[in-house]
Amino acid sequence: MLVLSRKKNESIMIGSTIEIKVIAVEGDQVKIGIEAPRNLDVHRKEIFDAIQEENRLATLNQRDWGALKQIFQNKTD
Structure with missing residues (x-):
């Protein structure tokens, strides 16, 4: 498992089409945004x-x- 540290508004790229961005950190919760091709299921x-x-x-x-x-x-x- 790859473990990375990111701050608010920083991103991680998976390949060239998937971006995971830290939107907010509130207590022990992290809100993330995921940009991925529409044909890829994200759950x-x-x-x-x-x-x-x-x-x-x-x-x-x-x-x-x-x-x-x-x-x-x-x-x-």
């Missing part, structure tokens, strides 16, 4: 994790539907 970590879990569950459900479909196809054959 808070807890939201990203929830999306990944939903995708994992959907994949499992998709397999269940496939198995169920196969059972019904076998009964009609």
